Amino acid sequence: MRLSLNQWTTRHWPLPDLAAGCASAGVGGVGLWREPVAEYGLERTAKLVREHGLTVTSLCRGGFFQAPDALEDNRRAIEEAAALGAPVLVLVSGGLPDGSRDLDGARARVADTLAELAPYAGEHGVRLAIEPLHPMFCSDRCVVSTLAQALDLAAPLPSEQVGVVIDTYHLWWDPAAWDGIARAGAEGRLHLFQVADWVTPLPAGVLTGRGMLGDGCVDLRRYRTAVEATGYTGPIEVEIFNDALWALPGDEALALTLTRFTEHVT
Structure with a gap:
């Protein structure tokens, strides 16, 4: 099964139940988040997913490079991804520092920090994946707003160390996304x-x-076809932040996700 369940889609589902539920439903991949992993325990989480035969498809998230301790925190995130067997650490770049209007400077900081982190990620067998976010998040969460910007930031660094995330929620509006x-x-x-x-x-x-x-306006199947046309055969993570979905029991949310994935993505 190509579908991987990102942990935030069933945010309130306890990790042991999520692992058991995915295994029971035939979902072989999970995208994990650092905070619940830390709460459950890094080593316990790695053991749990192995026992259920699951693959960790990504760890969310690193980035937020405007923070004073960003370099140290992202090194820890790389180490956590390696410990979980996650091949990808998702990076959300972060927004402007408090009180700043220097957007160019913030993007330059992203480039500089990536250059420092990339070799460390390579040493740990982890790929950094820059995620461009919709422009409405530019000021506080992500100064990387387009796929072209993300690719330009990655370009000076080895592709096995730094790449990008294609997220339909954030890129659907961009007419240049297909070329990207x-x-x-x-x-x-x-x-x-x-x-x-x-x-x-x-x-x-x-x-x-x-x-x-x-439920919305994104041509999800067109995106899947475009991604696969590049030769991508990896997981397709479903990552949904939605209060109504979070209110459902985890097994019901997963069942709905599987049905809609079949109807609208595959």
């Missing part, structure tokens, strides 16, 4: 593919505005 997907594939930098839908009106808490597959 082809470029990412040609450069060997397409490290992860994530799907979620875009629904309007957006909720008051914009971070929980990701829609269930098929």
